[in-house]
Amino acid sequence: MALGKKNFGYSQRRTSRDQTYESSPSKKKITNFKLWEPLAFAILFISLSSCSSKKIITERQIPKVKKEILKSNTINYHKVHSKTPIKVMSNKEKIIAYVALYSPIAQKEMKSYGIPASITLAQGILESGMGYGRLAVEGNNHFGIKCHKEWNGKRIYHDDDKKGECFRVYKDPENSFRDHSLFLRDRSRYAFLFDIKINQYKAWAKGLKKAGYATDPKYPDKLISLIERFDLTRFDEKNKIAQNSKKESKIQTIHLVKKGDTLYSVSKKYNVTVDRIIELNKIIDQTIYLGQSLNIPNP
Numbered sequence: 001m002a003l004g005k006k007n008f009g010y011s012q013r014r015t016s017r018d019q020t021y022e023s024s025p026s027k028k029k030i031t032n033f034k035l036w037e038p039l040a041f042a043i044l045f046i047s048l049s050s051c052s053s054k055k056i057i058t059e060r061q062i063p064k065v066k067k068e069i070l071k072s073n074t075i076n077y078h079k080v081h082s083k084t085p086i087k088v089m090s091n092k093e094k095i096i097a098y099v100a101l102y103s104p105i106a107q108k109e110m111k112s113y114g115i116p117a118s119i120t121l122a123q124g125i126l127e128s129g130m131g132y133g134r135l136a137v138e139g140n141n142h143f144g145i146k147c148h149k150e151w152n153g154k155r156i157y158h159d160d161d162k163k164g165e166c167f168r169v170y171k172d173p174e175n176s177f178r179d180h181s182l183f184l185r186d187r188s189r190y191a192f193l194f195d196i197k198i199n200q201y202k203a204w205a206k207g208l209k210k211a212g213y214a215t216d217p218k219y220p221d222k223l224i225s226l227i228e229r230f231d232l233t234r235f236d237e238k239n240k241i242a243q244n245s246k247k248e249s250k251i252q253t254i255h256l257v258k259k260g261d262t263l264y265s266v267s268k269k270y271n272v273t274v275d276r277i278i279e280l281n282k283i284i285d286q287t288i289y290l291g292q293s294l295n296i297p298n299p
Protein backbone atom coordinates (compact mmCIF):
# COMPACT_ATOMS: atom_id res chain seq x y z
CA MET A 1 0.00 0.00 0.00
CA ALA A 2 2.73 2.37 0.95
CA LEU A 3 4.56 1.57 -2.15
CA GLY A 4 1.54 1.98 -4.19
CA LYS A 5 0.87 5.30 -2.66
CA LYS A 6 4.43 6.30 -3.15
CA ASN A 7 4.37 5.28 -6.68
CA PHE A 8 1.05 6.92 -7.23
CA GLY A 9 2.20 10.13 -5.69
CA TYR A 10 5.27 10.18 -7.81
CA SER A 11 3.29 9.45 -10.81
CA GLN A 12 1.03 12.34 -10.09
CA ARG A 13 3.90 14.68 -9.59
CA ARG A 14 5.52 13.54 -12.78
CA THR A 15 2.38 13.97 -14.73
CA SER A 16 1.86 17.35 -13.24
CA ARG A 17 5.44 18.24 -13.97
CA ASP A 18 5.21 17.08 -17.52
CA GLN A 19 2.09 19.12 -18.08
CA THR A 20 3.79 22.14 -16.60
CA TYR A 21 6.83 21.55 -18.72
CA GLU A 22 4.82 21.11 -21.91
CA SER A 23 2.59 24.13 -21.41
CA SER A 24 5.32 26.58 -20.60
CA PRO A 25 6.90 26.72 -24.12
CA SER A 26 3.48 27.36 -25.70
CA LYS A 27 2.92 30.34 -23.51
CA LYS A 28 6.43 31.53 -24.27
CA LYS A 29 5.74 31.32 -28.01
CA ILE A 30 2.57 33.37 -27.71
CA THR A 31 4.34 35.96 -25.61
CA ASN A 32 7.17 36.21 -28.11
CA PHE A 33 4.70 36.66 -31.02
CA LYS A 34 2.98 39.49 -29.21
CA LEU A 35 6.33 41.17 -28.75
CA TRP A 36 7.23 40.78 -32.42
CA GLU A 37 3.82 41.78 -33.81
CA PRO A 38 4.29 45.61 -33.62
CA LEU A 39 7.77 45.24 -35.00
CA ALA A 40 6.49 43.18 -37.92
CA PHE A 41 3.85 45.74 -38.78
CA ALA A 42 6.46 48.49 -38.61
CA ILE A 43 8.75 46.61 -40.97
CA LEU A 44 5.88 45.93 -43.35
CA PHE A 45 4.84 49.61 -43.35
CA ILE A 46 8.41 50.75 -44.00
CA SER A 47 8.71 48.27 -46.86
CA LEU A 48 5.50 49.44 -48.49
CA SER A 49 6.47 53.07 -48.06
CA SER A 50 9.84 52.38 -49.58
CA CYS A 51 8.25 50.71 -52.58
CA SER A 52 5.78 53.49 -53.12
CA SER A 53 8.47 56.16 -52.89
CA LYS A 54 10.50 54.41 -55.54
CA LYS A 55 7.54 54.24 -57.94
CA ILE A 56 8.07 56.62 -60.86
CA ILE A 57 4.96 58.50 -61.91
CA THR A 58 4.97 59.77 -65.46
CA GLU A 59 2.43 62.15 -66.90
CA ARG A 60 1.61 62.31 -70.56
CA GLN A 61 2.55 65.66 -71.96
CA ILE A 62 0.17 67.00 -74.57
CA PRO A 63 2.16 68.64 -77.33
CA LYS A 64 1.39 72.30 -77.77
CA VAL A 65 -0.07 73.17 -81.12
CA LYS A 66 1.43 76.29 -82.56
CA LYS A 67 -1.27 78.47 -83.97
CA GLU A 68 -0.39 80.05 -87.27
CA ILE A 69 -1.70 83.54 -87.72
CA LEU A 70 -2.63 84.26 -91.29
CA LYS A 71 -2.18 87.83 -92.31
CA SER A 72 -4.37 89.30 -94.99
CA ASN A 73 -4.43 92.66 -96.68
CA THR A 74 -8.20 92.45 -97.07
CA ILE A 75 -10.19 94.15 -94.32
CA ASN A 76 -13.78 93.19 -93.66
CA TYR A 77 -15.10 96.50 -92.42
CA HIS A 78 -18.31 94.87 -91.18
CA LYS A 79 -16.32 92.85 -88.65
CA VAL A 80 -13.95 95.53 -87.41
CA HIS A 81 -14.75 96.54 -83.86
CA SER A 82 -13.16 99.42 -82.04
CA LYS A 83 -13.44 100.66 -78.50
CA THR A 84 -13.48 104.16 -79.90
CA PRO A 85 -17.08 105.15 -80.71
CA ILE A 86 -17.77 105.90 -84.37
CA LYS A 87 -18.47 109.55 -84.93
CA VAL A 88 -21.80 110.30 -86.57
CA MET A 89 -21.36 112.80 -89.39
CA SER A 90 -23.49 115.92 -89.39
CA ASN A 91 -25.40 116.91 -92.53
CA LYS A 92 -22.87 119.65 -93.17
CA GLU A 93 -20.02 117.15 -93.06
CA LYS A 94 -21.91 114.79 -95.36
CA ILE A 95 -22.45 117.55 -97.93
CA ILE A 96 -18.80 118.61 -97.80
CA ALA A 97 -17.76 114.98 -98.34
CA TYR A 98 -20.22 114.62 -101.22
CA VAL A 99 -18.90 117.75 -102.95
CA ALA A 100 -15.29 116.63 -102.52
CA LEU A 101 -16.07 113.24 -104.03
CA TYR A 102 -18.30 114.19 -106.95
CA SER A 103 -17.23 117.72 -107.95
CA PRO A 104 -14.68 116.41 -110.51
CA ILE A 105 -17.44 114.39 -112.22
CA ALA A 106 -19.79 117.38 -112.19
CA GLN A 107 -17.13 119.55 -113.81
CA LYS A 108 -16.48 116.90 -116.42
CA GLU A 109 -20.18 116.82 -117.30
CA MET A 110 -20.25 120.62 -117.45
CA LYS A 111 -17.42 120.64 -119.98
CA SER A 112 -19.15 118.03 -122.11
CA TYR A 113 -22.75 119.26 -121.96
CA GLY A 114 -22.76 122.82 -120.66
CA ILE A 115 -24.72 122.13 -117.46
CA PRO A 116 -23.39 124.19 -114.52
CA ALA A 117 -21.44 121.98 -112.10
CA SER A 118 -23.04 123.87 -109.22
CA ILE A 119 -26.51 122.86 -110.42
CA THR A 120 -25.48 119.24 -110.95
CA LEU A 121 -23.94 119.03 -107.46
CA ALA A 122 -26.88 120.74 -105.76
CA GLN A 123 -29.33 118.41 -107.49
CA GLY A 124 -27.23 115.40 -106.57
CA ILE A 125 -27.06 116.43 -102.91
CA LEU A 126 -30.79 117.06 -102.74
CA GLU A 127 -32.02 114.09 -104.76
CA SER A 128 -29.66 111.49 -103.23
CA GLY A 129 -30.01 112.57 -99.62
CA MET A 130 -26.33 113.60 -99.58
CA GLY A 131 -25.48 110.18 -101.02
CA TYR A 132 -27.19 108.28 -98.18
CA GLY A 133 -30.64 107.81 -99.71
CA ARG A 134 -31.88 104.35 -100.69
CA LEU A 135 -31.84 105.08 -104.43
CA ALA A 136 -28.23 106.25 -104.24
CA VAL A 137 -27.02 103.42 -102.00
CA GLU A 138 -28.83 100.51 -103.68
CA GLY A 139 -29.20 101.83 -107.23
CA ASN A 140 -26.41 104.43 -107.66
CA ASN A 141 -29.21 106.78 -108.70
CA HIS A 142 -28.19 110.26 -107.53
CA PHE A 143 -30.80 112.32 -109.37
CA GLY A 144 -34.06 110.49 -108.79
CA ILE A 145 -34.49 109.75 -112.49
CA LYS A 146 -37.41 107.40 -113.07
CA CYS A 147 -37.49 104.55 -115.56
CA HIS A 148 -39.77 106.04 -118.24
CA LYS A 149 -40.62 104.01 -121.33
CA GLU A 150 -37.19 104.10 -122.96
CA TRP A 151 -35.28 102.60 -120.03
CA ASN A 152 -34.15 98.99 -120.62
CA GLY A 153 -31.68 98.69 -117.75
CA LYS A 154 -32.03 97.45 -114.18
CA ARG A 155 -34.76 98.92 -111.98
CA ILE A 156 -35.52 99.64 -108.37
CA TYR A 157 -38.95 100.41 -106.92
CA HIS A 158 -39.37 103.17 -104.40
CA ASP A 159 -42.21 105.27 -102.98
CA ASP A 160 -42.11 108.83 -104.34
CA ASP A 161 -45.06 110.86 -105.62
CA LYS A 162 -46.79 107.49 -105.92
CA LYS A 163 -46.23 104.20 -104.14
CA GLY A 164 -43.75 101.76 -105.69
CA GLU A 165 -42.53 103.93 -108.56
CA CYS A 166 -39.85 102.63 -110.93
CA PHE A 167 -36.38 104.21 -110.82
CA ARG A 168 -33.26 103.55 -112.86
CA VAL A 169 -30.33 101.55 -111.51
CA TYR A 170 -26.78 102.37 -112.62
CA LYS A 171 -23.49 100.51 -112.57
CA ASP A 172 -21.83 103.31 -110.62
CA PRO A 173 -22.48 106.96 -109.62
CA GLU A 174 -20.54 108.29 -112.60
CA ASN A 175 -23.03 106.67 -114.97
CA SER A 176 -25.80 108.34 -113.00
CA PHE A 177 -24.18 111.75 -113.53
CA ARG A 178 -23.82 111.04 -117.24
CA ASP A 179 -27.44 109.96 -117.58
CA HIS A 180 -28.50 113.14 -115.79
CA SER A 181 -26.72 115.20 -118.45
CA LEU A 182 -28.29 113.18 -121.25
CA PHE A 183 -31.69 113.34 -119.59
CA LEU A 184 -31.64 117.15 -119.66
CA ARG A 185 -30.08 117.45 -123.08
CA ASP A 186 -32.26 114.95 -124.94
CA ARG A 187 -35.68 116.18 -123.78
CA SER A 188 -37.18 119.13 -125.57
CA ARG A 189 -38.79 120.53 -122.44
CA TYR A 190 -35.32 121.28 -121.04
CA ALA A 191 -33.91 122.73 -124.27
CA PHE A 192 -34.40 126.36 -123.16
CA LEU A 193 -32.07 125.78 -120.19
CA PHE A 194 -29.06 125.53 -122.49
CA ASP A 195 -29.64 129.11 -123.60
CA ILE A 196 -28.96 130.23 -120.02
CA LYS A 197 -25.36 131.10 -119.19
CA ILE A 198 -23.43 128.73 -116.98
CA ASN A 199 -22.87 131.33 -114.25
CA GLN A 200 -26.61 132.05 -113.89
CA TYR A 201 -27.34 129.28 -111.39
CA LYS A 202 -30.53 130.92 -110.10
CA ALA A 203 -32.07 130.94 -113.57
CA TRP A 204 -31.09 127.29 -114.01
CA ALA A 205 -32.67 126.34 -110.67
CA LYS A 206 -35.94 128.07 -111.51
CA GLY A 207 -35.88 126.69 -115.05
CA LEU A 208 -35.64 123.10 -113.77
CA LYS A 209 -38.76 123.60 -111.70
CA LYS A 210 -40.54 125.26 -114.61
CA ALA A 211 -39.69 122.34 -116.91
CA GLY A 212 -41.17 119.89 -114.41
CA TYR A 213 -38.04 118.23 -113.06
CA ALA A 214 -39.50 118.26 -109.53
CA THR A 215 -42.95 118.78 -108.04
CA ASP A 216 -41.70 120.47 -104.86
CA PRO A 217 -42.59 124.20 -105.12
CA LYS A 218 -39.52 125.04 -103.02
CA TYR A 219 -37.17 123.06 -105.26
CA PRO A 220 -35.44 126.14 -106.79
CA ASP A 221 -34.93 127.74 -103.37
CA LYS A 222 -33.38 124.55 -102.00
CA LEU A 223 -30.94 124.34 -104.91
CA ILE A 224 -29.97 127.99 -104.60
CA SER A 225 -29.49 127.65 -100.84
CA LEU A 226 -27.13 124.70 -101.25
CA ILE A 227 -25.15 126.46 -103.97
CA GLU A 228 -24.67 129.59 -101.88
CA ARG A 229 -24.04 127.90 -98.52
CA PHE A 230 -21.32 125.66 -99.88
CA ASP A 231 -19.95 128.01 -102.54
CA LEU A 232 -20.62 125.56 -105.35
CA THR A 233 -20.24 128.26 -107.99
CA ARG A 234 -16.46 127.88 -107.61
CA PHE A 235 -16.83 124.83 -109.83
CA ASP A 236 -18.66 126.79 -112.56
CA GLU A 237 -15.75 127.77 -114.76
CA LYS A 238 -16.64 128.78 -118.27
CA ASN A 239 -15.83 126.26 -120.92
CA LYS A 240 -15.65 127.53 -124.46
CA ILE A 241 -15.62 124.03 -125.91
CA ALA A 242 -18.97 123.23 -124.36
CA GLN A 243 -20.42 126.53 -125.52
CA ASN A 244 -19.12 125.99 -129.06
CA SER A 245 -20.45 122.44 -129.21
CA LYS A 246 -23.84 123.76 -128.10
CA LYS A 247 -23.89 126.26 -130.98
CA GLU A 248 -22.81 123.63 -133.48
CA SER A 249 -25.56 121.28 -132.31
CA LYS A 250 -28.17 123.83 -133.32
CA ILE A 251 -27.28 123.52 -136.98
CA GLN A 252 -26.87 119.74 -136.94
CA THR A 253 -29.54 117.19 -137.77
CA ILE A 254 -31.47 115.70 -134.85
CA HIS A 255 -32.63 112.10 -135.10
CA LEU A 256 -35.30 110.81 -132.72
CA VAL A 257 -34.64 107.15 -131.94
CA LYS A 258 -37.54 104.91 -132.93
CA LYS A 259 -38.30 101.26 -132.33
CA GLY A 260 -35.88 99.08 -134.29
CA ASP A 261 -33.21 101.78 -134.67
CA THR A 262 -29.58 100.86 -134.13
CA LEU A 263 -26.43 102.94 -134.31
CA TYR A 264 -25.54 101.14 -137.51
CA SER A 265 -28.91 101.79 -139.17
CA VAL A 266 -28.83 105.46 -138.14
CA SER A 267 -25.28 105.88 -139.45
CA LYS A 268 -26.28 104.37 -142.79
CA LYS A 269 -29.35 106.58 -143.01
CA TYR A 270 -27.31 109.78 -142.66
CA ASN A 271 -24.17 108.49 -144.37
CA VAL A 272 -21.89 109.02 -141.36
CA THR A 273 -19.80 106.63 -139.31
CA VAL A 274 -20.98 105.04 -136.07
CA ASP A 275 -17.89 106.36 -134.30
CA ARG A 276 -18.75 109.97 -135.14
CA ILE A 277 -22.29 109.56 -133.75
CA ILE A 278 -20.91 107.98 -130.56
CA GLU A 279 -18.30 110.71 -130.11
CA LEU A 280 -20.70 113.59 -130.70
CA ASN A 281 -23.40 112.20 -128.42
CA LYS A 282 -21.06 110.83 -125.70
CA ILE A 283 -22.81 107.46 -125.94
CA ILE A 284 -21.91 104.86 -123.29
CA ASP A 285 -21.56 101.17 -124.20
CA GLN A 286 -22.93 101.87 -127.69
CA THR A 287 -26.46 101.94 -126.26
CA ILE A 288 -29.28 104.18 -127.51
CA TYR A 289 -32.76 104.46 -126.05
CA LEU A 290 -36.23 104.72 -127.51
CA GLY A 291 -37.15 108.42 -127.77
CA GLN A 292 -33.54 109.61 -127.45
CA SER A 293 -32.49 112.60 -129.54
CA LEU A 294 -29.28 111.93 -131.44
CA ASN A 295 -27.17 114.73 -132.86
CA ILE A 296 -26.11 113.70 -136.35
CA PRO A 297 -22.81 115.19 -137.53
CA ASN A 298 -22.57 116.70 -140.96
CA PRO A 299 -21.31 114.20 -143.58
